[in-house]
Amino acid sequence: MSERSYKTVVRVKEPVSKGTPVEHVPLPELGHKLIPKERYTSEEFLELEWQTIWTKVWLLGGLERDVAEPGDYLCTEIGRESVIIVRGQDNKLRAFYNVCPHRGNRLVEPGMDQVDSFVCSYHGWEYGTNGRFVSIPDRELFPQGPPCAGLTEIPCDTWNNFVFFSLNPDVMSLAEYMAPIAGHFEPYHFDRMTVVRDLTVEWGCNWKTSVDAFNETYHVAATHPQLLWYLNDMDVQIDCYERHSRYLVPFGMVSPKIERVPEIPPPLKVMLSDAGLDPASYEGPIDGIRKAVQQHLREKAAEEGFDYSDLNDDQLTDDYNYLVFPNLTFNTHADHLMLFRHRPHATDPNQMYFDVWMLHYIVDEDELPEERPRHRHFTAADRKSLGMVIDQDGGNLPKVQQGMNSAAFQGLWLGDLEVRLRHFHKTIEDYIQEYGPEDALNE
Amino acid sequence: MDLGLREKRAIITGATQGIGRKILEALIAEGCTVATCSRSPESVEAIIEQCSTRKAEVIGAACDVKDQEEYEAWIEDMVKQMDGVDIFIPNVSAGGGMDSEKNWWKSFEVDMLGTVRGCEAVIPHMKESGGGAITLISSSAAVETFAVPQAYNAMKAAVITYGKQLSQFVGVDNIRVNMVSPGPIEFPGGSWDMLKDTMPKWYAKIQRDHPTGRLGKPEEVAKAVVFLSSPAASWINGANLMIDGGFTKRVQF
Numbered sequence: 001m002s003e004r005s006y007k008t009v010v011r012v013k014e015p016v017s018k019g020t021p022v023e024h025v026p027l028p029e030l031g032h033k034l035i036p037k038e039r040y041t042s043e044e045f046l047e048l049e050w051q052t053i054w055t056k057v058w059l060l061g062g063l064e065r066d067v068a069e070p071g072d073y074l075c076t077e078i079g080r081e082s083v084i085i086v087r088g089q090d091n092k093l094r095a096f097y098n099v100c101p102h103r104g105n106r107l108v109e110p111g112m113d114q115v116d117s118f119v120c121s122y123h124g125w126e127y128g129t130n131g132r133f134v135s136i137p138d139r140e141l142f143p144q145g146p147p148c149a150g151l152t153e154i155p156c157d158t159w160n161n162f163v164f165f166s167l168n169p170d171v172m173s174l175a176e177y178m179a180p181i182a183g184h185f186e187p188y189h190f191d192r193m194t195v196v197r198d199l200t201v202e203w204g205c206n207w208k209t210s211v212d213a214f215n216e217t218y219h220v221a222a223t224h225p226q227l228l229w230y231l232n233d234m235d236v237q238i239d240c241y242e243r244h245s246r247y248l249v250p251f252g253m254v255s256p257k258i259e260r261v262p263e264i265p266p267p268l269k270v271m272l273s274d275a276g277l278d279p280a281s282y283e284g285p286i287d288g289i290r291k292a293v294q295q296h297l298r299e300k301a302a303e304e305g306f307d308y309s310d311l312n313d314d315q316l317t318d319d320y321n322y323l324v325f326p327n328l329t330f331n332t333h334a335d336h337l338m339l340f341r342h343r344p345h346a347t348d349p350n351q352m353y354f355d356v357w358m359l360h361y362i363v364d365e366d367e368l369p370e371e372r373p374r375h376r377h378f379t380a381a382d383r384k385s386l387g388m389v390i391d392q393d394g395g396n397l398p399k400v401q402q403g404m405n406s407a408a409f410q411g412l413w414l415g416d417l418e419v420r421l422r423h424f425h426k427t428i429e430d431y432i433q434e435y436g437p438e439d440a441l442n443e
Numbered sequence: 444m445d446l447g448l449r450e451k452r453a454i455i456t457g458a459t460q461g462i463g464r465k466i467l468e469a470l471i472a473e474g475c476t477v478a479t480c481s482r483s484p485e486s487v488e489a490i491i492e493q494c495s496t497r498k499a500e501v502i503g504a505a506c507d508v509k510d511q512e513e514y515e516a517w518i519e520d521m522v523k524q525m526d527g528v529d530i531f532i533p534n535v536s537a538g539g540g541m542d543s544e545k546n547w548w549k550s551f552e553v554d555m556l557g558t559v560r561g562c563e564a565v566i567p568h569m570k571e572s573g574g575g576a577i578t579l580i581s582s583s584a585a586v587e588t589f590a591v592p593q594a595y596n597a598m599k600a601a602v603i604t605y606g607k608q609l610s611q612f613v614g615v616d617n618i619r620v621n622m623v624s625p626g627p628i629e630f631p632g633g634s635w636d637m638l639k640d641t642m643p644k645w646y647a648k649i650q651r652d653h654p655t656g657r658l659g660k661p662e663e664v665a666k667a668v669v670f671l672s673s674p675a676a677s678w679i680n681g682a683n684l685m686i687d688g689g690f691t692k693r694v695q696f
Contacts, residue, residue, distance in 0.1 A: 225640040260460070260632030263538050266641045273542065280545035 006256030009235045010291075011248075017310035019187035020320065025239040030422040035412035037404050039425070040206040046349040052435035053326055053428065054079050054167065058177045060328055060341055061085045061156070061163040063195065063357070066112050066372075067093060071129055074112040078167070080346040082106055084118070085156060085163050088130040095156035095165035096131050101147045111375060118151075127151050160185045180241035181322065187310030188332050190359065194368060197358035198375045201384055203394060205401035207327060207344040207352040208424075213393045214321070214329045214340060215424060217249060218417035221257055223392050228255035229265035231319070233417075240423040243325040243430070247420060252290030252317040261286050271317075276300055290317050297334065305363035308334055323420065325427050335361040350401055354394075356386060447674035449474035452525040454518065454565065456508055456557065457535035459486040461633050462580070462625065465665035466532060471499045473669065475530070478521035480506035508535050508557040509549075518564040528568050530672045531577045533561040538634070539584075539595040550594035558602055562620075566613055574617030576672045579606040583626040583687045599624075603683050610681035619680040621671045626687025629658040654689040663688075 569575030
């Protein structure tokens with residue numbers, strides 16, 4: 001990146017635990033070529049992605065806690081497929097296609113529940129939580145026997161309290177898939193966090209248009225001007241690891257783009273108060289707020305019951321933002337996790353599903369929600385607000401998608417602050433090269 | 444119209460930016476010598492260098508108006524350097540906020556005591572030289588409900604009451620005391636510039652509440668302050684002038 005004249009951010013030099021490294025990984029050589037727009041707009045490319053990515057990688061199913069007891073299941077959709085993840089009576093987690101092998105009916109609706117068995121609503125074929133047949137009504141009508149032993153099982157595993165599945169029966173182990181970042185989330189102890197929000201919004205854009213919106217800070221100044229008074233959008237540490245990537249965005253300071261700060265900006269006042277510091281009593285310099293909050297949280301956390309012992313100081317304020325390939329955005333913070341899952345539409349490259357899980361680290365039992373908030377689904381017409389920042393992003397996306405479909409637009413012309421988008425596309429290319437037809441990338 | 448400000452000696456606290464800066468520049472343009480302060484010596488040095496002209500000089504030194512001793516010593520020093528004082532404008536403010544009780548103490552110390560202590564320090568010198576003009580900076584937030592129940596609004600109201608009272612008290616010494624109550628004032632690097640980004644809906648509402656659809660500019664306040672502080676306003680005393688482009692809605696009789 002070219003030299004800039006602003007002050008660089010002081011970062012933690014050594015990790016405090018072996019979990020999250022702070023070391024900057026040198027950027028791979030990714031070139032400067034244009035990213036063809038067809039990747040975002042063509043049905044052929046959507047199908048190519050289905051064949052080479054969605055059916056080959058590990059995908060997030062949901063939260064492990066939602067399938068904690070025997071009989072608990074969750075049902076999630078990816079493209080044209082629907083998947084059941086269920087904890088068997090033997091306490092083992094398994095994933096199955098949500099398809100009755102008799103005539104193809106879906107066994108359950110997307111969502112979660114607890115069952116003794118799955119009974120097909122069409123002819124009553126019944127399956128145990130281990131996926132095997134329990135009963136077939138009037139069995140004697142099938143002299144040829146059943147078509148198989150039960151539901152079609154697919155790989156299933158857990159990582160940091162999340163359940164993953166893969167439509168690829170030959171997929172590498174989940175541990176191997178996550179390898180370079182396998183331990184990065186451990187210091188956050190997601191198992192201590194409580195779900196406070198769970199929803200899906202339909203957005204009128206390609207799933208990658210949505211991934212991209214959370215993969216660079218270049219758009220902050222124009223799209224989220226209020227965040228210039230809360231974070232550093234320019235001095236961002238970007239690390240690319242094989243198929244995944246992250247950036248570390250310093251919070252608790254103003255952008256180098258702000259020339260003069262008249263007083264403590266409202267968002268930084270909120271940060272101070274949230275940390276238990278009185279903004280009116282804060283006499284230090286404004287560029288000392290990030291450090292003051294870190295120190296205060298470090299000192300006060302333990303007595304308030306928060307265990308931050310595995311987290312470094314920067315993790316107490318900053319956004320450690322990960323893209324777990326292909327479609328997960330983890331905004332990890334000491335006391336909360338904002339997780340986005342970007343899912344493609346089954347047939348339309350101009351539509352997608354944006355899933356949001358908000359998890360909070362709550363130590364005071366009185367503050368715990370009485371029950372798990374139920375999942376809610378909104379269409380674009382519902383105009384559901386997801387908060388100022390995501391609303392600002394969501395407002396851009398359909399317009400970006402429409403513009404990408406224009407004859408005037410050739411493709412994405414990316415700058416240095418957008419290098420994670422390049423890396424994302426490099427990974428997509430790698431998968432297409434491995435699993436696609438030879439000429440698939442002759443775009 | 445000649446304001447009669449040539450070679451007058453003015454003291455204004457906090458003039459590195461915004462309204463204070465524009466008042467200082469206007470006083471300089473009218474030929475006054477102006478003394479100012481800021482908490483940072485660098486800011487004072489900068490303003491001296493940027494604003495002094497061949498005809499009119501800016502002097503100053505670093506000073507924290509919250510520190511009584513330091514503040515009073517600074518005023519004495521400025522008066523001495525200028526060999527007297529004709530105009531006093533206590534402009535420094537602790538700003539808004541309702542974070543904690545601390546906001547009340549800060550507003551009291553800076554907005555209120557910064558005004559009272561300053562006036563008490565300059566008045567003997569003004570008496571000695573036969574008179575002077577004091578212009579206090581209040582706010583439209585003092586006369587109508589605004590934003591939140593914060594110390595700033597209440598202290599700015601107290602400034603108006605104090606100023607009116609003072610005008611009766613020192614009138615006999617040929618010292619006039621007036622107040623100005625600016626509405627929301629916007630300038631690059633100012634609070635409203637920041638609120639435009641951080642609280643865009645609130646900013647837009649405030650904008651709409653102005654008959655002209657915009658916020659005020661520092662120079663629009665400065666011109667009125669300079670006029671009130673000048674001999675041209677010799678028969679205006681104890682007044683509180685709203686400088687808000689019609690933002691406040693009450694009827695003044």
